[in-house]
Amino acid sequence: MTPGIRPLIAGNWKMNGLSADIGELEAMAEAAFGGADALICVPATLMTRAHVALEGKLQLGGQDCHTAAAGAHTGDVSAEMLADAGATHVLVGHSERRTDHGETDGIVADKAEAAWRAGLTAVICIGETKAEREGGKTLSVLSRQIPGSVPKEAKAKNTVIAYEPVWAIGTGLTPTVEDVAEAHAHIRKELETLLGEEAGKMRILYGGSVKPGNATELLSIEHVDGALVGGASLKAVDFLAIAAACPV
Template sequence: MTPGIRPLIAGNWKMNGTSDSLGELQAIAAGFADASGNEADGLICVPATLLDRAAKAMAGSPVASGGQDCHAKESGAHTGDISAAMLKDCGASHVIVGHSERRADHGESDAVVAAKAKAAWQAGLVAVICIGETREERVSGKTLSVLSTQIAGSVPAEATAANTVVAYEPVWAIGTGLIPTLPDVEEAHAHIRAELKRLIGAEADGVRILYGGSMKPDNAGELLSINNVDGGLIGGASLKAKDFLAIANAVKGK
């Protein structure tokens, strides 16, 4: 982790969660302060259908609620889409933009991601901007150049430590159980920090850079010990309070 930066342990529930899941959220909220020793912030990004109830279930706890995507426009004829202002109205404090699944399944470009980040800021939300390379790009030695391109295109120049979190998610590691080597993670996060400095100057020193991609209780400690890894964006392991709290517990002593 980076000295002086308060870690963020964030969960992305993806297309999972119904009313029956509120108990897990309540358990996460109740246990998070003890698990992290008050040394980290918590966040769970739930489906839009659950957001209002999630915010209420976790109210007053160290765990915030967030959305998983937003439209770049504040309102209008966009059937099925949700604006950042709507997420804010439901109790969100953050929203994920540019997740690899949105980029792949919905063809979202870097420019679209940047527009969504700006929309999030306008609504008073923190944008969690996702970047990461595919397996083919890693094998061909393009990881760092891909990250540079995505940062330049997806992170607006107005980004600050207060309004932006960057999540590095190697696409090939998401949900596969595979992770890059620890030196590879360190190299990627150092490169992201350097590129952010190139884009937004000294403000980049305070931006939280999360690692995402099969972070679990058994590897969280090692990953969180790496310089410039300021927390995690957790997928499957965030669906169960026991697993998510175990990852939060790994923050202690780092």
């Protein structure tokens, strides 16, 4: 963790969740999170119901937004729509968006600015593929993605960085403690180059097969200011166990 930064445990439900799953959100809202903030990013179909279920006790996020506030973009959701439904955050640039929809760093930066326009906090996702990791390109990929995806106007109050090595998402694989420490230290350094003193206050989350069994170890690493949790965020018991692993 970074001294002086309150950790954030964020859940990403991805394309999962029906009305029957609202009870998991209600169970999360009944829990105490102690020294961490908590965020759940649900599908757009559940946004308004999740807002009611969470009762403001957890923050609510969308999983993507369009760059425009409104217009002829069938099937898309604007940041303003998410905010109107009760969201406080939105993920932008998740690897699955980059891979499945061809989103570039420039598009991700534009979406971050759209999030700010609507009063949302942008959770900007970055991370290397398996081929890039095996080719020894992890740090160079991060050095490209950060200035490309993070606008120079980013502030700690409206921006969170989430490092997710693509090859670790949903695979059960995680980098070594040393690898995570190296990546997060590098991200902090690149943010300092881009943003100056503001970088020292910005939260950097780790994501990629975060589970109750490895959360304590991951959250104890320097510059890891929380976690972006995928599958383990679908069940309140698992998500709460990860949140409880945050150092006090």
